[in-house]
Amino acid sequence: MIYQSDALSLERHDDGIVELCFDLKKESVNKFDQLTVQCLTEALDALDKEQDVRGLLVTSAKGVFIVGADITEFTELFDTAGDDIASFTAHNNANLNRLAALPYPSVAVINGFAMGGGLEICLACDFRVMSTTAKIGLPETKLGILPGWGGTVRLPRIIGVDEAVMWMATGKEQRAADALKAGAVDAIAEADQLRDVAMATLGQAIDGKLDRETRRAMKHSPLPLNDTEATMSFFTIKSMVAQQAGRNYPAPIKVVDVIEAARGMDLDEALKVEAAGFAELAKTDVARALVGVFLNDQLLSKVAKSWEKKAQTPVKRAAVLGAGIMGGGIAYQSALKGVPIRMKDINQAGLDLGLAEANKLLAKRVSRGRMSPEQMGDVLNAIDPQLSYEGFDDVDIVVEAVVENPKVKHAVLGETEKHIRDDAILASNTSTISIDLLAEAVERPENFCGMHFFNPVHAMPLVEVIRGEKTSDEAIARTVAYANRMGKKAVVVNNCPGFLVNRVLFPYFDGFSKLLRDGADFQAVDKVMEKWGWPMGPAYLSDVVGIDTGVHAAGVMAEGFPDRMKMDFKTATEVMFDNDRLGQKNGRGFYAYVPDKRGKAKKTVDEATYELIAPNVADRREFERDDIVFRMMLPMCTELARCLEEGIVGSPAEADLALLYGIGFPPFRGGVFRWIDTVCLQQIADQSERLADLGKAYELTDGMRAKLAAGETYY
Numbered sequence: 001m002i003y004q005s006d007a008l009s010l011e012r013h014d015d016g017i018v019e020l021c022f023d024l025k026k027e028s029v030n031k032f033d034q035l036t037v038q039c040l041t042e043a044l045d046a047l048d049k050e051q052d053v054r055g056l057l058v059t060s061a062k063g064v065f066i067v068g069a070d071i072t073e074f075t076e077l078f079d080t081a082g083d084d085i086a087s088f089t090a091h092n093n094a095n096l097n098r099l100a101a102l103p104y105p106s107v108a109v110i111n112g113f114a115m116g117g118g119l120e121i122c123l124a125c126d127f128r129v130m131s132t133t134a135k136i137g138l139p140e141t142k143l144g145i146l147p148g149w150g151g152t153v154r155l156p157r158i159i160g161v162d163e164a165v166m167w168m169a170t171g172k173e174q175r176a177a178d179a180l181k182a183g184a185v186d187a188i189a190e191a192d193q194l195r196d197v198a199m200a201t202l203g204q205a206i207d208g209k210l211d212r213e214t215r216r217a218m219k220h221s222p223l224p225l226n227d228t229e230a231t232m233s234f235f236t237i238k239s240m241v242a243q244q245a246g247r248n249y250p251a252p253i254k255v256v257d258v259i260e261a262a263r264g265m266d267l268d269e270a271l272k273v274e275a276a277g278f279a280e281l282a283k284t285d286v287a288r289a290l291v292g293v294f295l296n297d298q299l300l301s302k303v304a305k306s307w308e309k310k311a312q313t314p315v316k317r318a319a320v321l322g323a324g325i326m327g328g329g330i331a332y333q334s335a336l337k338g339v340p341i342r343m344k345d346i347n348q349a350g351l352d353l354g355l356a357e358a359n360k361l362l363a364k365r366v367s368r369g370r371m372s373p374e375q376m377g378d379v380l381n382a383i384d385p386q387l388s389y390e391g392f393d394d395v396d397i398v399v400e401a402v403v404e405n406p407k408v409k410h411a412v413l414g415e416t417e418k419h420i421r422d423d424a425i426l427a428s429n430t431s432t433i434s435i436d437l438l439a440e441a442v443e444r445p446e447n448f449c450g451m452h453f454f455n456p457v458h459a460m461p462l463v464e465v466i467r468g469e470k471t472s473d474e475a476i477a478r479t480v481a482y483a484n485r486m487g488k489k490a491v492v493v494n495n496c497p498g499f500l501v502n503r504v505l506f507p508y509f510d511g512f513s514k515l516l517r518d519g520a521d522f523q524a525v526d527k528v529m530e531k532w533g534w535p536m537g538p539a540y541l542s543d544v545v546g547i548d549t550g551v552h553a554a555g556v557m558a559e560g561f562p563d564r565m566k567m568d569f570k571t572a573t574e575v576m577f578d579n580d581r582l583g584q585k586n587g588r589g590f591y592a593y594v595p596d597k598r599g600k601a602k603k604t605v606d607e608a609t610y611e612l613i614a615p616n617v618a619d620r621r622e623f624e625r626d627d628i629v630f631r632m633m634l635p636m637c638t639e640l641a642r643c644l645e646e647g648i649v650g651s652p653a654e655a656d657l658a659l660l661y662g663i664g665f666p667p668f669r670g671g672v673f674r675w676i677d678t679v680c681l682q683q684i685a686d687q688s689e690r691l692a693d694l695g696k697a698y699e700l701t702d703g704m705r706a707k708l709a710a711g712e713t714y715y
């Protein structure tokens with residue numbers, strides 16, 4: 001052994017081949033953390049002293065190659081001065097440059113994920129061979145930054161500017177076949193033959209049959225584009241990337257800028273441009289928010305995993321009651337992820353509809369090559385449509401998704417309990433009815449909880465797992481375990497009207513109602529909030545959710561929290577409801593939905609809306625952009641703070657992710673608590689004072705006041 005540390009080792013084999021093997025001790029995966037960077041420097045020092053080396057293999061002893069930089073180190077790093085960020089990139093760039101300049105060939109053996117820094121070290125090697133099961137990519141822009149260890153320099157020089165930009169701007173993982181086609185790797189091999197292929201490649205390089213010098217020269221040289229080509233090419237790429245990324249995500253555009261600025265430079269100069277771009281992005285609120293989201297997500301997974309471990313009975317078979325929009329979606333998702341499911345409805349038409357929906361989603365997967373027809377058959381076979389409770393005694397969990405009516409749910413839950421095992425869990429997908437109220441219908445309330453999915457089930461990541469007063473830990477554990485199996489993000493919350501997400505969404509809608517009451521134009525509000533980052537403005541969102549659903553839920557919320565959520569005026573949404581304008585579902589809500597040429601409902605302006613609401617709203621007037629934002633967002637902030645203070649949700653991280661995954665809160669803002677930290681609690685307090693006349697929903701909570709007084713932040 002030439003060198004051995006807690007991150008990697010350097011071993012000499014008989015034939016003058018040295019193997020640099022990454023194996024981060026005490027971790028299940030390899031990361032490019034500061035320890036690894038330092039150890040790599042030491043290993044290269046040791047390698048320099050080694051005589052008669054003919055070639056280098058770069059390998060991993062883990063199931064992955066290297067998953068990327070250690071993102072937990074980013075928060076602190078990004079807080080430091082620009083110089084420290086520069087030395088962060090410079091240190092490992094020096095490593096990779098040394099590796100790239102070794103006086104013998106090097107081959108990276110990509111056995112599993114090689115992402116970010118993990119791929120950048122491979123790009124510094126002369127040749128790359130990749131397992132057919134591995135994936136590679138440069139996902140940094142997803143964190144609001146760009147590759148900082150030569151990725152923006154080497155990748156375009158290896159695979160061409162267009163392809164390299166697409167890889168970096170989307171941050172997508174690339175499969176082996178695509179990587180080979182792009183020229184990012186030189187060979188791919190089945191996992192069990194990977195090492196042999198790598199050895200053969202290295203052998204050929206040593207024998208001079210593979211030309212490493214030309215490759216090295218290419219990576220050190222300016223991009224092979226003349227001025228005209230470059231102008232045309234970068235102009236097109238930039239507009240395409242700008243369109244895809246949107247104005248709130250600066251990193252993908254910066255990638256293009258950096259590549260363009262460095263196109264005529266050699267490696268060293270180009271790396272300086274990259275480092276400057278990296279440091280600039282690292283200082284943005286967007287990077288801080290996106291890195292925060294990543295870390296929150298890790299925390300959420302950890303919490304979910306620890307619940308799963310507590311579950312005494314795993315979910316091997318499930319059942320769902322109701323084959324409607326939600327029940328059908330739940331059955332599809334469960335079957336897709338390998339948990340067979342019984343789907344019960346009271347009429348055949350319902351079952352047919354539920355199955356047709358699953359069929360449609362699966363057919364789409366097949367047509368996109370993401371699934372074979374045989375696999376599609378298997379998934380469909382894992383859904384058992386039925387009109388009776390037959391076989392319910394063999395399921396570990398039942399999700400109730402029948403109509404949102406407490407009486408019907410009571411009857412259905414009571415009846416279901418008689419057909420399932422004593423230890424089976426019953427979970428309701430209700431969106432508004434109290435879990436404690438529903439628990440009154442069952443004899444084993446300890447086995448009962450909420451499992452609130454979001455529509456459409458297959459697309460929305462969040463599941464709220466709701467603990468009632470009598471819910472046992474086992475019920476929560478098994479329900480979270482089931483959500484995990486379904487590939488969903490489970491957030492455990494305590495029971496209250498609206499649970500977590502709807503409880504904070506409705507005050508936001510109330511803010512909208514008050515804006516309209518005071519003369520704002522609903523289209524203007526939508527525009528401002530969409531620009532602010534929401535996928536849809538509040539009027540459009542109301543139409544998509546369904547005006548009837550919204551009015552019903554608003555009633556439940558008003559009853560639950562009258563001091564903040566009871567409106568003492570007729571809201572524009574209620575006017576829509578009274579006029580049978582139910583939103584997208586019947587073609588008219590705030591907007592009208594007119595089928596376009598392809599039959600797809602297109603949102604259009606409907607002057608009738610203004611006429612209908614006119615008697616209930618003030619004369620139209622303009623509101624400042626910031627005024628609209630704070631009037632909309634403040635009630636959401638205070639209600640979320642209340643949920644945290646009341647223990648409805650466990651942490652700011654879980655609360656922020658619930659809104660991201662449940663209702664599409666803009667990721668570049670990180671979440672509500674992250675946004676409060678970004679704009680400063682003091683500004684929230686100032687706005688609260690300014691808007692005090694709008695009611696209690698705009699008042700800071702005790703906890704917020706205490707934080708403000710102590711100068712604390714949520715993160």
Ligand SMILES: NC(=O)c1ccc[n+]([C@@H]2O[C@H](COP(=O)([O-])OP(=O)(O)OC[C@H]3O[C@@H](n4cnc5c(N)ncnc54)[C@H](O)[C@@H]3O)[C@@H](O)[C@H]2O)c1
Nearest residue numbers: 322323324325326327345346350401402403404430431455
């Ligand atoms: N649609 C949404 O956006 C959404 C989102 C989250 C939660 N939810 C909740 O999910 C539940 C279902 O909503 P949905 O939109 O799927 O409703 P839906 O009307 O589309 O489907 C309800 C289904 O339940 C069936 N049903 C009625 N009584 C039954 C019984 N006794 N046994 C078995 N099946 C019965 C009906 O035939 C129908 O197929 C509701 O509690 C709703 O609040 C809905």
